[in-house]
Amino acid sequence: MASFREEGRSRSEGTEFVAARHSLRWRITAAFVVLVLLPLGWIYYFAIDVLETHPGLLATLVFFFAFSTGVVFQWAGQLAKTLEEYTGIVRRLEAGHGASHYWMDQPDELGQLAKAIYETTESVRHKIHQLSQDKTKFETILESMVEGVVGFDHMGRILLMNSAAEQMLRIQSDRVRGKLLLEAFRHRELESLLIQALNTGEVQKKQLQLWPNKPQTFRVQVVPVWTEQRRLLGAAMVIDDVTEVRRLEQMRTEFVANVSHELRTPLTSIKGFVETLLDGALDDAKVAKRFLSIINEETQRLQRLIEDLLQLSRIESQAGRAVEDQAFLEPEMQRVRNLLEPIALEKRITLQVDVQKNLPQLPLSPDNLKQVLVNLTENAIKYTPEGGRVHVRAFRQDQNVTLEVQDTGIGIPEESLPRIFERFYRVDKARSREMGGTGLGLAIVKHIIERSGGRVTVHSQVGAGSIFTVSFPALQE
Incomplete structure (x- = not known):
């Protein structure tokens, strides 16, 4: 064990000796010795007779040579130490740590070097700080966008991707960074848009479906990115889900047509x-x-x-505005009953009304409440054959007031139930027009109820009748 330690120590000392031999301090000293010994050797060779007769002169030369060598060795050591400190400063800067200002009093080259290092350090530190702030702002804006953004280099490899793009394409940016688009997401039309933008240098736009089994429409725009010297850096792909926009456009078109x-x-x-x-x-x-x-x-x-x-x-x-009006259901229901009961009697339809006593006020105006009651009850009477029955009842249920309008009419087909509250939608258009309907009654009901914070649902069976259920939030008494 002792021999192993001695061997290790000797290896360490050997390594230190080799490093010292190649250090700046020893190289400067060695150069000085060589430069001094050459003229001394020349003098000794040609003036050997003088030196032998004057032995004090030789001793003086040897002394001054040794003294000068020691001074140069000491000065070279200080110079090497100063340069080592500068090297440490640069390495700390490279590692991302701040570098302190090393000041030297003498106005020589080392002092200028120290000043240059300090100024460079401060400039680099400021630029790094500015770049870090810009990067944070860029990442914050990118992550807050609802549009999907994917960045590519000039070869079409993925550089970056925000969260919206990850959700739309169902991939993770960490796993696909550096890959081609077709390797990360197999979609020929998307790949074709990117290739065209990179090859032509022109903006490419298209609306397409990313997933064959989902009726979602995306608007994709690929914009080439250029340097100031008009050199192509890559491209940015922006993906926007326009499914809702397309649906609203279709509704507007249908509304105008209707x-x-x-x-x-x-x-x-x-x-x-x-x-x-x-x-x-x-x-x-x-x-x-x-x-x-x-x-x-x-x-x-x-x-x-x-x-x-x-x-x-x-x-x-008025959507989005606070509802300030209030109304009691019982008196409005009585007015509607007086209005529609003659129509029901004319068709020999039994109109039964049951309203629980002392119901709280509802958050909508009396006119709007009357409109809801008239539209639902009149519809029930219209589509109930002679001899049928329409039952309207209202009652308290937890924190809500529930209104039910039930009839024994012709009913609504199951496939028509999701669209029954759309404007101008009719199950039987010819029959609806014969009865004087405009196709807007249930749409008006739905908008009034939702604006008051309530909801309306319908359950129906063809040949058995329908039940429209309205739930109003009850106001505090």
């Missing part, structure tokens, strides 16, 4: 009968009276349609 159709139908009828009357039908009093009666019905239908459209527009324009 309104146009609903307005055109009675106007066409009125125009036809007016032309017939002008062509001579006015002379026949019986025919003229019948035509004028039809024109009156179509005019009333137009009036109802326009009134419903205006009311729906008012309700939608």
Whole structure:
């Protein structure tokens, strides 16, 4: 064991000796010795007779040589130590640590070197801090975007990806960084857009579906990224989910088409009968009276349609505002019963109303509450055959007031239930128009109820009838 330690110590000393031999201190001293010994050797060779006769002169030369060598060795050591400190400063800067200012009093090259290192250190530190702030801002903005963003280099390899893109493409950025798009996400159209943008240097745009089994539409835009010297760095791909936008555009298109159709139908009828009357039908009093009666019905239908459209527009324009009005359900229900009971009796339909006593106020105006009650109850009467029954009841349920309108009518097919509250949607369009419906009644009901914080649902079975259930939040008494 002792021999092993001695061997290790000797190896360590040997390594230190080799490092010392190659250090700046020893190299400067050795260079000085060589440069001094050359002229001394020349003097000794040509003046050996003088030196032998004057032995003191030789001793003086040897002394000054030894003294000068010692001074140079000491000065070289200080120089090497100073350079080692500068090396440590640079290494700490490289490791990301701050470097302190090493000051030297003498205005020589070392002092200038120290000043240059300090100024460089401060400049680099400031730039690193600025870059770190810019990087933090960039990452914060990138992660807060709802659009998916993917960055590529000029070869099409993935450089970065935000969280939105990870969710849309269902991949993790850490696993695909450095890979080609087709290796990370197999989609030919997406790959084709990227290749076209990189090859042509032009922006590429397209709407497409990323997943074949999901009806989602994405708008993809690939923008090439250039340097100031017009050298292609790569491309940025922005992916935006426009499914909801497309749905709203489709709804708007359908709404305009439906309104146009609903307005055109009675106007066409009125125009036809007016032309017939002008062509001579006015002379026949019986025919003229019948035509004028039809024109009156179509005019009333137009009036109802326009009134419903205006009311729906008012309700939608008030969306998001606080509901300040309040109403009691029992008195409004009694008014609606008095209004619709003659219509029910005319069809021999039993209209039964059961309202629990002392119900709390509801967060909507009396007019809006009346509109909900009229639309639901009138619909139930319209689509219930003669001899049927319509039952309206209201009761307290936990913190809500529940209203149920049940009928024994023709019912609603299951496939039509999800769309029953859409504007202008009709299960049987011909029958609905015959009964004078505008196709907006249930849409108005839904908007009024949701604005008051409630919800409406429907359960129905063809041939057995329907149950519309409305849940209102009850106000504190």
